[in-house]
Amino acid sequence: MTNLIVPTYFLYLAASIALTVWVARTLHKNGRVFLLDVFGREDLADSVNHLLVVGFYLVNLGYVALALKLGYAVANVQQSVEALSLKIGWVLLVLGAMHFFNLFVFSRMRRRRQLERTPPPVAPDARLGKPAGA
Amino acid sequence: MRSLTVLYDAQCEVCRRARAWLERQAQYVPLEFVAAGSDEARARFPGLDARRTLEEVTAVGDDGAVYRSAKAWVVCLWALVDYRRLSLKLARPRLLPRAERFVARLARRRRRR
Numbered sequence: 001m002t003n004l005i006v007p008t009y010f011l012y013l014a015a016s017i018a019l020t021v022w023v024a025r026t027l028h029k030n031g032r033v034f035l036l037d038v039f040g041r042e043d044l045a046d047s048v049n050h051l052l053v054v055g056f057y058l059v060n061l062g063y064v065a066l067a068l069k070l071g072y073a074v075a076n077v078q079q080s081v082e083a084l085s086l087k088i089g090w091v092l093l094v095l096g097a098m099h100f101f102n103l104f105v106f107s108r109m110r111r112r113r114q115l116e117r118t119p120p121p122v123a124p125d126a127r128l129g130k131p132a133g134a
Numbered sequence: 135m136r137s138l139t140v141l142y143d144a145q146c147e148v149c150r151r152a153r154a155w156l157e158r159q160a161q162y163v164p165l166e167f168v169a170a171g172s173d174e175a176r177a178r179f180p181g182l183d184a185r186r187t188l189e190e191v192t193a194v195g196d197d198g199a200v201y202r203s204a205k206a207w208v209v210c211l212w213a214l215v216d217y218r219r220l221s222l223k224l225a226r227p228r229l230l231p232r233a234e235r236f237v238a239r240l241a242r243r244r245r246r247r
Contacts, residue, residue, distance in 0.1 A: 115218055116162060118218065119135075120195075120199070120208075120212050121208060121221055121222045121224075121225030122205045122208050122209060122225045122230070124199035124200050124201055125201055125202045125205060126200040127198050127199055128179065128181045128182070128198040128200060129181060129198070
């Protein structure tokens, strides 16, 4: 009876890292537009975008590493596939949660920015002829 | 609008407190306070009726827009970072008349004293 645990680990790592890279790239590519709208400056938007993606990688790869260990022997291919699907399922859920969290952060930033630009919500009662004040 | 000048009754305790509170808040639009009916107010806003500014709080934007009473309050809240959201809610057609009644009642009580 062969132990398939190490090949399973490698498959798990390969799939998890590939998924993480894919989601991070998607986030990086499509998040930029949001950040440009929020910050209005390209350099700042790119910088924040990059920092966000680094954080995203750290959290996800950290989770992938922590969740590697199976804790039981894998005797055949069936068990290997089952173990893989369980692990990768969790990785996908964590990725999904992180992704939505990022979207939430983006939209919050954007809402805040829009609030800053909102004009007064009531119409003036009168208007002085010349600009008031100093 | 880049700045907002608030004309308030400097003789009235509640108004002074309101001014102090507004000054403590973080502002999107800088607020400036001028005592209503003072020489400064007259010099800066000759087009405003000085007696009326003593009766109801008046806010004037640097663009010349004049807001009175409850609307002045709404615009003051709009100028504040933590209260802009609230000001947008207060300005809705369902709430603004209530705010107006509330501020008018306060003003009446103030005048009686």
